Amino acid sequence: MPPLASPTSPTPAQAHPLQGDTKARLLEAFVLLFAERGFHATSMRAVTQMAGTSVSAAHYHFGSKEDLLRQALRRRSELLNARRFEYLDRAEAAEFEGNGRVRAILEAFILPLFELRPEVSQQQNPQRNLAARLYVDPPEVVKKIRQEVFAAVTSRFRESLANAIEGADPERVELALELSLGVMVHSISGRLSWPDQTTDPEGSKRKELVGRLVAFAAAGVLAVVEGEVEAPLLSAGRAGE
Amino acid sequence: MPPLASPTSPTPAQAHPLQGDTKARLLEAFVLLFAERGFHATSMRAVTQMAGTSVSAAHYHFGSKEDLLRQALRRRSELLNARRFEYLDRAEAAEFEGNGRVRAILEAFILPLFELRPEVSQQQNPQRNLAARLYVDPPEVVKKIRQEVFAAVTSRFRESLANAIEGADPERVELALELSLGVMVHSISGRLSWPDQTTDPEGSKRKELVGRLVAFAAAGVLAVVEGEVEAPLLSAGRAGE
């Protein structure tokens, strides 16, 4: 059998009427396909076809596939980062009881991802897929650009969380935030069934689900940062062998 | 510039002295490369080269790349699943105070992944990388085979967890377990720094880290299953827009 025509999925999003000039359409098309298939499986041909232009036009504008990825992700992450900072400012300014601030900080971290609408509405939600793919796609390029794009956010949230929990060990805060990120990423990796506009028109179910994510993360963070290290209940101490 | 010779990483694991007959060496080589690069970026050429044989030998034994993946994953997951069931049996049989059983069940779910040693020791820990890749690699084939391989485990843990929490809503249990899986997957996705044999010869740091993972997950599960749904502290209710 010859190589499969479409390696991941049978080209699910084909005839998008993407708008803007060639450069903008290319960025949009790349994001959509990358979110769905990952870097490797997203060919320049597929991108340029979706954008209604040619491969050489893409190379004229971006030079290489890697630079196309970089510019696309920079553009996309700006909105997300901006709202995260906005919420974090609010969380730091407000008064809270008990563990309220910790929960507010995690909300500031998690909520924005679920609030931002995709510009292109035909797809389910490229923004979420994109974030998932970004943390999950193997190629080194992706890792590099992701760090580049989120470095500022990460360090500010770490700092804020450390300040919110009295006497917190920085190392544990880092771990806790990282695991929260894991919860968030996993929740958008296509394994949870998010109600869509038709079955949940007011978005109440989606809000509830996001609320549970935050609750899970907040409880986990507190357990890691404030809790004692407990001996395993099972296993003859084989962990870490 | 022509396409890069090595798309993900500069062939980090090259001269493995893999053992066994051709079939076994092929399975082992495939697992190592797949864990590192994902399905797409793992070419039959690279696999057969590492196994010290030819492409056609691989096709003789497995028929296709997909079947190679399937057999490799089946073989690898057997040990993991067996130990998970073993621990779960133990968690269900023992007596616990308070939320002990919930934590024990999560231990049964999480611990085995960190206990199993790779047969090939040169790599850091292919077993963990493998699990991460398995939940994260885009291609549909991977998703299909993963479900095939973990279906039994998932349903039994869901059931067990539901029984352990009085009056638990099955839907919430499912969500909680899924998020725990997210924590686990993320923790092995190469974003956490696991101390290795040299800096942590007795494995005490690694055990502590695994303990924290379990603590995070257990607290999160209880918060999701037992906690009330709380209104967001930030945002004008934009979530789920």
Add this chain to the structure above:
DNA sequence: GTCTATATGTTGATAGAC
């Protein structure tokens, strides 16, 4: 069983006309 040689299609990138 395992090899070499080959078939056939894909990829990223470029040259040159317009």
Add this chain to the structure above:
DNA sequence: GTCTATCAACATATAGAC
């Protein structure tokens, strides 16, 4: 700026000798 045509390297898979 955008196109068509083409390149060299890669992919999976197969044919046939040994």
